[in-house]
Amino acid sequence: MSLISELAEIAAKQPQKIALITETSQMSYADLLDLIQRLDGPLAMKGLRAGHTIALDSSRAEFVIAMIFLASLRGLTLALAPSARCRAVGLIPDFSLVHKTDPTLPRDRQIVIEPGWFSTPLRQRADYRGLGKNTAHYIFQSSGSTGQPKLVIAEESEWRAAMAHAMSLGTDPERGQRLLSTLAPTTNWAAGCNIETLLIGGSIVSLRTQSDRLLQYIDLYRVDTLATAPGMVPKILEMPQAGQYLTSLRDAIFAGAVVSPALLDRFAELSTARLHIDYGSTEVGVCFRAIYHPGTPQTPGHVGRLVRPDLEVVFCDDSLTPDPEACEGRIAFRRPAGQMRAYIDRTGPDETGAGFTDEGLFLPGDLMRREGEDYFILGRVKNIVNCGGNKYRLEHITQILEQAFPGSQMVPLIETGRDDLEGIAVAYRAPKEITAAEMMAVLKPQFRGLDILRIVRRDSFPLTPTGKIDRPALSELLAEHN
CATH class of the missing domain: 3.30.300.30 (ANL, C-terminal domain)
Known part of the structure; x- marks a missing residue:
């Protein structure tokens, strides 16, 4: 089932449930479908068709989320990256969706979001159930395994499957879920967390201008799931009386970098939430997850167990040759039954051996070892x-x-x-x-x-x-x- 069809099925069951909360508005599931419809009509009139690539020059959560579902509906390639960034790597979008005219872009390729799109009453609400063919593609910015920013393209079905596994926290679905991610909604991880939360019937809190007040939003809207990067944790810990704002948290997910046990222990003093440590990248999605138990001795570098049944873990030697018998070395991933993601502007590994190979492997550039079903990071290959x-x-x-x-x-x-x-x-x-x-x-x-x-x-x-x-x-x- 396509992303848009899944959303429509959920919305039909709970049209008035809150789907998205921002600093300036609240949107129900019905409102979100209305926004998709209000974008669909004008964009089609401007010439946007199946197979086209459109760059979204906006980081507003409501537009990011709506365009992800619209891409699913119409079979588009959606670049969640500025048009200038796309052009820098040789990707020329058919259109760019912008808030105001950009003098650096061709006028005939710009579609300016107009207030009139949202003020005219809808004659009839569209029913998107059963629509979409899983033919969308999504392009995300990545800091890259080499530290050099890149654009990564993912297929709709692979992207959805990756996030569905990654967001399986073992939580009772009947209890609902309200997620706040501290990352920008255009990032692969935040976008995936947001979409997956909606597709299980939950709701999202997304902040831009008031991200420094995230504790107050967690408390006010009873957020139960926090998705954040380790770099944000010290800022939370430094906030006065932080613990009193975290009583609603049930799960906290840390991803993007290795997080220290000392930092997690300090966070655990403020909240009773379960602490999840995720390992992954934009190039392959979340791969490993560990549950951290505060106060319990932890083996250094532990990143948990594989949470992706669609991925195979491979260890390679310094020549990037897979060794089926190895339990330590350069970690690599592949999808035996499906296509891997890819960089827009390059093929093959870089000079350090990180990247995608012609054999369908992705090497993040990390040295790891496996003990039983658990994985441990030993260090990185490059600077x-x-x-x-x-x-x-x-x-x-x-x-x-x-x-x-x-x-x-x-x-x-x-x-x-x-x-x-x-x-x-x-x-x-x-x-x-x-x-x-x-x-x-x-x-x-x-x-x-x-x-x-x-x-x-x-x-x-x-x-x-x-x-x-x-x-x-x-x-x-x-x-x-x-």
Whole structure:
């Protein structure tokens, strides 16, 4: 059954139940279907047809959700990414749906959302039950296994199946579900969580301008499921009397980066919610899940068990050759009975061995091991810093810093800071002293969530026998300096 048909079936049973809550409005299931219908007509009149690609230049939850279902209805490819980002990788959308005219885009490819679409009464409400053919495709932005932003395309049926498994929390469906995700609704994970919540008859709280008041929204609307990244947790913990706002929580899902037991223990002091740790990526979806038990000794790196029966886990050696007998090595995934997702602008693994292979594997670039049915992350193959789910290449950070400070040589290193969240230490050579504040002023616009934990000015760097900077040796020197 298609996404739009499933939604219509749910809406027929509970048309007036709240589907979406934002800072400015509440929408019932009937209202959501009305919004889809109000978008469908004008877009069709503008020439949008099955098989077309449309880029959504909006992060408003109501439009994101409505367009996901409209793509299912009409067999569209929906890019949940700005048109400029699509064009940068060679994807030229047939149309771009925008709130106002964009002078950088061709006028004949822009469809401006007009207030009049929503003010005219509907003559007759459409019945979408049984419609849609599972022919939609969805394109999401990813920080990429290499830290280089990419666009990932997924088929409708595969995307739905992945999220259905990932959102199976073992909760009694009769108790309902109200979800708040702290991630932008255009991300693969948040979009999937939102859509799956609707398709089991639940409701969503989505915040934009008032995301700093999420605790109040959790309390006011009795949110029972929180989906967040580890980087958001310290902010929650720092809020005054946070625990009194979390009494309704039943489940809290942490994804996007490895989360420390210390951080989870502190969160557990504020809430009795079950704590779920998810491992996955935009390129393949959620793969593993662990239930964290506060106060119980945990094996380092534990990411849980496979929650995707449609995925096969493979271990590869350094040449990226699968080893059926291995229980440790480069982790890889494939779908034996279905198509994998793909990057829009590239094929094959990158120089570190991460990415999609011609054999239908996806390698996230992580080293892992398996013990029985449980999986443990050992580390990463490449120089990528994971800042609460945002992954950045150290090489890119180096480039930006050295451009900003002529005559300098910058060597960023991955370190773990407070609450075991990753950041960077920067060793540098320069004609004059550079402060951490000066570096952050340069990095902040391009690297959201990145923290500089410390900086050290040096006269020289240790080198390997081949003349490259010896990063492990430099890390040891910085540790001694500290």
